[in-house]
Amino acid sequence: MEIKHVMVIGAGQMGSGIAQVCAQSGFHVKLNDISEEALQKGLAGIEKNLNRSVEKGRMSEEDKQNTLNRLQTTTSLQDASDCDLVIEAVIENMDIKTKVFKELDQITPEHAILASNTSSLPITEIAAVTNRPEKVIGMHFMNPVPVMKLVEIIRGLATSDETYKAIEDMTKALNKTPVEVNDFPGFVSNRVLMPMINEAIYTVYEGVATPEAVDEVMKLGMNHPMGPLTLADFIGLDTCLYIMEVLYEGFGDSKYRPCPLLRKYVKAGWLGRKTGRGFYVYDN
Numbered sequence: 483m484e485i486k487h488v489m490v491i492g493a494g495q496m497g498s499g500i501a502q503v504c505a506q507s508g509f510h511v512k513l514n515d516i517s518e519e520a521l522q523k524g525l526a527g528i529e530k531n532l533n534r535s536v537e538k539g540r541m542s543e544e545d546k547q548n549t550l551n552r553l554q555t556t557t558s559l560q561d562a563s564d565c566d567l568v569i570e571a572v573i574e575n576m577d578i579k580t581k582v583f584k585e586l587d588q589i590t591p592e593h594a595i596l597a598s599n600t601s602s603l604p605i606t607e608i609a610a611v612t613n614r615p616e617k618v619i620g621m622h623f624m625n626p627v628p629v630m631k632l633v634e635i636i637r638g639l640a641t642s643d644e645t646y647k648a649i650e651d652m653t654k655a656l657n658k659t660p661v662e663v664n665d666f667p668g669f670v671s672n673r674v675l676m677p678m679i680n681e682a683i684y685t686v687y688e689g690v691a692t693p694e695a696v697d698e699v700m701k702l703g704m705n706h707p708m709g710p711l712t713l714a715d716f717i718g719l720d721t722c723l724y725i726m727e728v729l730y731e732g733f734g735d736s737k738y739r740p741c742p743l744l745r746k747y748v749k750a751g752w753l754g755r756k757t758g759r760g761f762y763v764y765d766n
């Protein structure tokens with residue numbers, strides 16, 4: 483199946499990055515969000531990244547213009563009616579995602595593949611609200627999307643081989659590396675990463691060390707590019723909490739209980755870099 487026209491839903495940090503790499507690789511992209519403000523912010527981020535690539539000599543001015551010309555923004559989901567692939571990147575909430583997938587199932591052409599960038603939610607459950615579960619798949623990009631090489635591809639129970647192959651090919655066309663995993667809470671990436679981040683938060687909560695000290699231990703001691711608390715702020719503390727809840731509920735195992743300090747920060751609106759405050763303070 484040939485993919486030419488793509489819609490990306492959600493113009494947050496992930497959706498805007500996904501739209502950028504798709505447009506850069508020659509796909510025609512519609513970036514959708516419920517908020518016009520989010521679209522303008524997403525587009526400004528994309529332009530900034532492309533300008534940096536031009537300054538660094540990785541991209542010509544002409545390629546930048548062509549990339550931007552392939553990118554449109556829209557607040558109407560109806561514009562997905564001519565898309566071959568939709569990649570959903572709205573917030574990590576099953577009710578919102580299933581609502582979007584139900585609508586997309588009505589709007590998109592019969593051949594269209596519906597992918598979710600969910601970081602932990604069951605693809606099988608998202609697929610079950612559509613009449614095309616064989617065409618629903620997880621396409622999990624890593625943050626920051628323009629930089630990170632991995633795309634975790636998650637097969638739901640009914641995902642067809644044809645759908646898997648199309649998404650594997652698309653991932654390679656985006657110059658990224660696909661890794662196939664099965665549909666279990668948190669897949670592989672967040673089943674391994676998020677309990678480490680949660681445990682790092684516990685060490686702060688229990689007074690074992692300051693956030694700076696925890697991050698320094700993991701950076702200098704384990705060669706991680708970012709310490710776990712800097713990374714949690716970067717991912718978004720709301721997203722970290724949603725993922726821990728999915729692991730906790732999905733496996734019913736107390737080892738995944740979210741740290742009370744994580745809950746407290748999210749309740750306070752301290753969501754990390756995106757709101758200017760999390761474990762650290764940022765000037766946005």
Ligand SMILES: CC(=O)CC(=O)SCCNC(=O)CCNC(=O)[C@H](O)C(C)(C)COP(=O)(O)OP(=O)(O)OC[C@H]1O[C@@H](n2cnc3c(N)ncnc32)[C@H](O)[C@@H]1OP(=O)(O)O
Pocket residue numbers: 531534538600601623624625626627628629630671672675707708713717
């Ligand atoms: C939660 C989930 O479901 C799954 C996830 O995504 S988990 C999160 C996975 N991501 C990570 O673990 C990221 C860990 N951090 C890193 O790898 C690095 O710190 C980093 C790549 C983000 C930054 O690298 P760095 O060497 O520390 O900083 P820096 O030199 O500023 O950046 C390196 C390059 O990345 C680019 N970059 C950094 N942040 C960026 C962003 N948000 N968007 C686009 N490009 C970015 C920089 O522009 C720079 O590019 P150049 O080649 O033009 O210089």
Ligand SMILES: NC(=O)C1=CN([C@@H]2O[C@H](COP(=O)(O)OP(=O)(O)OC[C@H]3O[C@@H](n4cnc5c(N)ncnc54)[C@H](OP(=O)(O)O)[C@@H]3O)[C@@H](O)[C@H]2O)C=CC1
Pocket residue numbers: 491492493494495496497514515516517520571572573574575578582599600601602622623624625716717718721756
């Ligand atoms: N952050 C990360 O490191 C990673 C996140 N993910 C996953 O990607 C998804 C998005 O995360 P992220 O980009 O960080 O989140 P953000 O909060 O940055 O962005 C989410 C965007 O979706 C918009 N949105 C919410 N509801 C709808 C809707 N019904 N239709 C269209 N747009 C909507 C939001 O608008 P508004 O702000 O107006 O509500 C916001 O602009 C989540 O599923 C997350 O788990 C995957 C990999 C890594």
